[in-house]
Amino acid sequence: MSSKRERNDRKRAFSGRPKGPPHGPQKAAATGPDAGRTRRADGDRAARGRVDPDHLLWGRHPVLAALANPARRGMGRLIATPERAAEIEDGGLAPHGHRAEVMDGAEIARMLPPGAVHQGFVFKVAPLEGVPxxxxxxxxxxxxxxxxxxxxxxxxxxxxxxxxxxxxxxxxxxxxxxxxxxxxxxxxxxxxxxxxxxxxxxxxxxxxxxxxxxxxxxxxxxxxxxxxxxxxxxxxxxxxxxxxxxxxxxxxxxxxxxxxxxxxxxxxxxxxxxxxxxxxxxxxxxxxxxxx
Missing domain, CATH: 3.40.1280.10 (SPOUT methyltransferase, trefoil knot domain)
Structure with missing residues (x-):
């Protein structure tokens, strides 16, 4: 006759649930030596998607001010969430002919430095050169x-x-x-x-x-x-x-x-x-x- 522990072990084996404590092996894998490499790889992938912040404007006021600046005519790549793109088009907020490329907010965030608050607006453009x-x-x-x-x-x-x-x-x-x-x-x-x-x-x-x-x-x-x-x-x-x-x-x-x-x-x-x-x-x- 099998013991109660053996019967429970067989049940776990047939049900696909791992033996041992529910957070044992998973926790070791998440904090072990491979986890550091995994986190670094994820971070590297995120960093590769970012753009040099010296060539980015983000946030409602900076981007709309740039779109209204005649010096920006014909310059840059405008990116916006669907709601903000519609706002720009319907409100005539891009008087110098810029058209918004639609992108979801999470994808926009991956382009920016961590913690940047974009409010659905990003303008990829070179900094202004200034005047004499x-x-x-x-x-x-x-x-x-x-x-x-x-x-x-x-x-x-x-x-x-x-x-x-x-x-x-x-x-x-x-x-x-x-x-x-x-x-x-x-x-x-x-x-x-x-x-x-x-x-x-x-x-x-x-x-x-x-x-x-x-x-x-x-x-x-x-x-x-x-x-x-x-x-x-x-x-x-x-x-x-x-x-x-x-x-x-x-x-x-x-x-x-x-x-x-x-x-x-x-x-x-x-x-x-x-x-x-x-x-x-x-x-x-x-x-x-x-x-x-």
Whole structure:
């Protein structure tokens, strides 16, 4: 006579259920040496499907702003979910003739960096090249923002957004030490990179010399000075120079400034994030002043 355990083992064999604890062998296979290779292979396949984020815009506001930009006429590959493609076509949101290639949301997500929120819109296109510095310099009026080695895309995008909101003429960035105006930067800018002029220059110090000859006054933000920003501004054409959070404005760039100024912080906190500081400085520089 067979024991109860033997009868149960036979039942499991005929029913196709494995012997042993229900999570035993499966758990070992999922966490064993082969599992690492499997996960890496899956990750490699996903990565191969992605596109260089320097050539992508994603999210509703960045993509629609790019579609409305005349400089984008005839450029790029527009991809959208079925709902967003219908919205673009029915709403006339692509005035320069772009037609959407329909793709489901999961497939779009595989093209993008992990965690990117695409909202059903992706535009595969080269970053804008910018305009000559002379186009920002003439006429000499208003405010220009210059970024000295600010490399964080979120910060640069937020500064573009604030510069557009406060009516700045444009943004000057350095060729070698600034991120492409695409990807996460464009998402943070919420379309401002498509609507606000920017100039890429090789040397910021020489750019400041050019702007000075055109009638611009350079005001560098520096928390260590005793001059408050409000006192440094005279209501004339102003270049606001923002440095990186770690090092601030570099020495040669600072030497080309007419004045270095700080944002007073009566609360006693040491400093602001550079994008927040830019917003405060832009507000102060663009608000009407008495006698101007």
């Amino acid at each position: 510095l002379s186009e920002l310099a003439d006429p000499a009026q208003g405010v220009i923002v210059m970024l000295d080695q600010i490399t964080d895309p979120q910060n640069v995008g937020a500064i573009f957004r604030s510069a557009l909101a406060f009516g700045a003429r444009g943004v000057v960035v350095q060729d070698r030490h600034s991120p492409a105006l695409a990807g996460a930067l464009a998402k943070a800018a919420v379309g401002a990179t498509e609507r606000l002029l920017h100039a890429r220059v090789t040397n910021l110090s020489r750019a400041l010399e050019t702007l000075a000859e055109a009638g611009w006054r350079a005001v560098g933000l520096d928390g260590s000075t005793d001059v408050d920003l409000a006192d440094a501004l005279d209501g004339g054409p102003t270049v606001l120079i923002m440095g990186s959070e770690g090092d601030g404005i570099r020495r040669l760039v600072a030497e080309h400034c007419d004045v270095l100024a700080r944002i007073p912080m009566p609360g006693g906190f040491e400093s602001l994030n550079v994008s927040n500081a830019a917003a405060v400085a832009l507000y102060e520089a663009t608000r009407p002043r008495r006698g101007t």
